[in-house]
Amino acid sequence: MSTLFFYTKQQFFNFKSAQTASGFEFLSMSKLLSPQRIEGLDEYQQYYVDISSMVGFVKTNDSQLLNFEQLFVSFGENITFICDKVYETDIKYLFRYVFDNFSDIEAESDDTIDKNEEKSISQSKSVKKITDLDDLELEIFFENFDAKLYGHERFKEEFKELVNSFRVFNKLGEHKILSLFLMGDSGVGKTEVARSIHKALGSKAKLAKINFGNYSSHDALNSLIGSPLGYIGSDGGELLKRVNESDVGLILIDEFEKAENAVFNYFLDVLENGKIVNSQADEYDVNGYIIVFTSNITKENFKNKISPELRSRFDYKGIFNLLTDEDKIKFVHFRVNQIISKYTELVSDDIPEKLHDIIVSEIDVTQYNNMRDLNKKIKDTFVFYLKSRRKS
Numbered sequence: 001m002s003t004l005f006f007y008t009k010q011q012f013f014n015f016k017s018a019q020t021a022s023g024f025e026f027l028s029m030s031k032l033l034s035p036q037r038i039e040g041l042d043e044y045q046q047y048y049v050d051i052s053s054m055v056g057f058v059k060t061n062d063s064q065l066l067n068f069e070q071l072f073v074s075f076g077e078n079i080t081f082i083c084d085k086v087y088e089t090d091i092k093y094l095f096r097y098v099f100d101n102f103s104d105i106e107a108e109s110d111d112t113i114d115k116n117e118e119k120s121i122s123q124s125k126s127v128k129k130i131t132d133l134d135d136l137e138l139e140i141f142f143e144n145f146d147a148k149l150y151g152h153e154r155f156k157e158e159f160k161e162l163v164n165s166f167r168v169f170n171k172l173g174e175h176k177i178l179s180l181f182l183m184g185d186s187g188v189g190k191t192e193v194a195r196s197i198h199k200a201l202g203s204k205a206k207l208a209k210i211n212f213g214n215y216s217s218h219d220a221l222n223s224l225i226g227s228p229l230g231y232i233g234s235d236g237g238e239l240l241k242r243v244n245e246s247d248v249g250l251i252l253i254d255e256f257e258k259a260e261n262a263v264f265n266y267f268l269d270v271l272e273n274g275k276i277v278n279s280q281a282d283e284y285d286v287n288g289y290i291i292v293f294t295s296n297i298t299k300e301n302f303k304n305k306i307s308p309e310l311r312s313r314f315d316y317k318g319i320f321n322l323l324t325d326e327d328k329i330k331f332v333h334f335r336v337n338q339i340i341s342k343y344t345e346l347v348s349d350d351i352p353e354k355l356h357d358i359i360v361s362e363i364d365v366t367q368y369n370n371m372r373d374l375n376k377k378i379k380d381t382f383v384f385y386l387k388s389r390r391k392s
């Protein structure tokens with residue numbers, strides 16, 4: 001009587017978005033487990049009903065098989081059944097009296113892809129991307145970026161060249177995303193690269209940031225792009241949410257090495273296609289974006305952990321070295337100035353004379369490699385001199 005179509009995990013989201021665009025509705029069988037609910041379906045609407053979730057249930061409760069066989073009789077002509085191909089063997093046997101044909105959705109996939117290309121994908125126009133800047137704006141961008149990030153002169157030079165090449169080849173449709181993979185010790189400015197780009201692009205919104213250190217590794221992909229279809233409480237995932245909230249073409253992926261293989265493969269796709277697709281088949285165009293990946297892994301572990309395919313897709317892979325003492329001193333000057341001017345503006349201008357010079361001379365930068373520790377030392381020293389003044 002009817003045919004069951006199998007899809008693979010790789011095909012599913014493209015298939016769903018194309019079919020949805022041409023008017024189909026997707027439902028999980030779990031939503032339809034009684035004749036009343038089936039009758040509630042709109043007979044003029046075309047549906048794809050996914051029966052993947054039934055496999056485990058029927059396998060462990062074969063007494064239910066009779067009920068299910070009868071249930072299938074109630075479905076009308078407007079329903080097409082689909083199922084994840086991983087269940088193929090089980091399904092073909094369990095439902096041998098329900099379906100008289102089994103096929104793969106592949107036969108339709110050429111068609112599917114075309115329709116998918118036509119479907120316009122969302123991106124809000126107000127997103128400011130590095131590819132949108134004119135020459136003057138680009139110059140100002142680099143000035144701001146260089147001023148915000150201390151040291152790492154070689155990286156800054158290479159970044160400039162990468163951006164210039166990206167702006168050209170992005171226009172030619174050959175380079176969708178500029179990806180930077182930054183490794184190195186803690187507190188030397190890897191994440192700061194993304195913060196500096198974010199500010200230099202003039203963002204007024206939150207930085208679109210994902211930190212894999214916060215995810216438990218086994219469901220990292222679900223947290224990132226939402227749960228697969230048919231799961232209860234499935235949402236669109238954190239990635240799309242963060243990107244939607246942002247007003248600039250930049251994504252920060254922190255502690256990338258803590259993610260799992262499925263996530264690595266997902267990003268392989270993103271870098272290749274310039275699109276973010278979540279489990280609900282919502283698409284977001286990230287063509288022209290910069291993605292900064294940071295990681296604390298060593299060069300050796302980088303090779304063990306990240307596949308050659310993914311490694312070769314990063315436009316920049318580099319180790320961030322410790323800052324020189326000269327750069328650290330610049331950082332101290334900047335931070336002390338910043339703290340003093342904030343304090344005078346917000347609290348009081350009653351501060352010790354020559355406080356800036358006193359603090360700077362007090363701090364031995366050679367003792368600090370992590371700028372977070374150095375920053376803490378600056379704060380402590382500032383508070384110390386404020387207090388000592390009050391006492392005297």
Ligand SMILES: Nc1ncnc2c1ncn2[C@@H]1O[C@H](COP(=O)(O)OP(=O)(O)OP(=O)(O)O)[C@@H](O)[C@H]1O
Pocket residue numbers: 148149150151152184185186187188189190191192193294295296323331371372375
């Ligand atoms: N090169 C730098 N230029 C300017 N500020 C820096 C630099 N390096 C570090 N900082 C300051 O130190 C803080 C920590 O730096 P950042 O967050 O970039 O560390 P990280 O390299 O990402 O380290 P982790 O691996 O621990 O995440 C930042 O908030 C920033 O204020």
Ligand SMILES: [Mg+2]
Pocket residue numbers: 190191192254294
């Ligand atoms: Mg960091």
